[in-house]
Amino acid sequence: MRKILLGAVLTLALMLLSAFVVTRLGLMPVSVDGTHSHLEAWIMSMVLHASIVRHAPGETNPVPLNEDNLKAGADTYKAMCARCHSTPANGPSVYGQSFYPPAPRLPEGMSNYTDSQLFWLIKHGIRNTGMPAWGSMLSDEEIWQIVSLLKNSRDLPPQSRPSGVLPRQGLLNRTGQPAEQGSA
Ligand code: HEC
Numbered sequence: 030m031r032k033i034l035l036g037a038v039l040t041l042a043l044m045l046l047s048a049f050v051v052t053r054l055g056l057m058p059v060s061v062d063g064t065h066s067h068l069e070a071w072i073m074s075m076v077l078h079a080s081i082v083r084h085a086p087g088e089t090n091p092v093p094l095n096e097d098n099l100k101a102g103a104d105t106y107k108a109m110c111a112r113c114h115s116t117p118a119n120g121p122s123v124y125g126q127s128f129y130p131p132a133p134r135l136p137e138g139m140s141n142y143t144d145s146q147l148f149w150l151i152k153h154g155i156r157n158t159g160m161p162a163w164g165s166m167l168s169d170e171e172i173w174q175i176v177s178l179l180k181n182s183r184d185l186p187p188q189s190r191p192s193g194v195l196p197r198q199g200l201l202n203r204t205g206q207p208a209e210q211g212s213a
Pocket of ligand 1: 106110147155175
């Protein structure tokens with residue numbers, strides 16, 4: 030048993046040392062336009078999803094779902110988000126695609142976040158990517174309005190959609206059910 034434990038500790042130490050050497054030798058790629066490993070993308074999306082599920086407080090959207098709030102959300106989206114995330118009327122944004130990871134085209138659908146997860150993500154941003162923390166630029170109310178827009182646009186009749194901003198198809202449930210609720 031002691032030998033197994035010693036072996037495990039030594040293996041772990043060797044792995045940490047290798048990671049340190051690889052990092053110190055500058056072997057880790059950091060350029061945005063280089064080739065990207067699938068492993069890195071897979072690990073990062075797992076880290077992101079798990080962190081959002083843990084940190085999002087699980088509130089419900091306090092902003093009433095009405096046309097004024099959807100219109101306000103669409104206006105803010107157009108002014109603040111569309112340059113990276115595009116609109117239904119336009120193809121992917123060249124600017125948004127220049128990041129790594131690229132800014133997804135939100136009108137085409139996005140990951141399965143609950144309202145509060147989406148709110149938390151938008152308010153706090155995503156570290157080491159181009160996604161800013163909007164909490165310093167938008168009020169909570171404005172962020173909730175965007176959440177309403179992103180979550181409900183699929184169910185709106187076409188005439189209620191502020192032109193050029195709301196997606197033609199659903200934004201959410203690209204992968205099915207909403208993510209499991211955070212417990213904090
Ligand atoms: C300067 C460019 C930029 C702007 C402006 C921007 N974002 Fe982002 N956003 C990104 C990038 C890049 C990512 C991808 C990060 C990742 O995949 O880890 C992202 C990711 C996201 C995601 C996660 C999508 C998913 O499927 O996981 C959401 C939601 C989001 N942004 C919403 C917004 C909203 C709402 C606004 C406006 C208030 C906004 N973004 C403005 C660059 C931007």
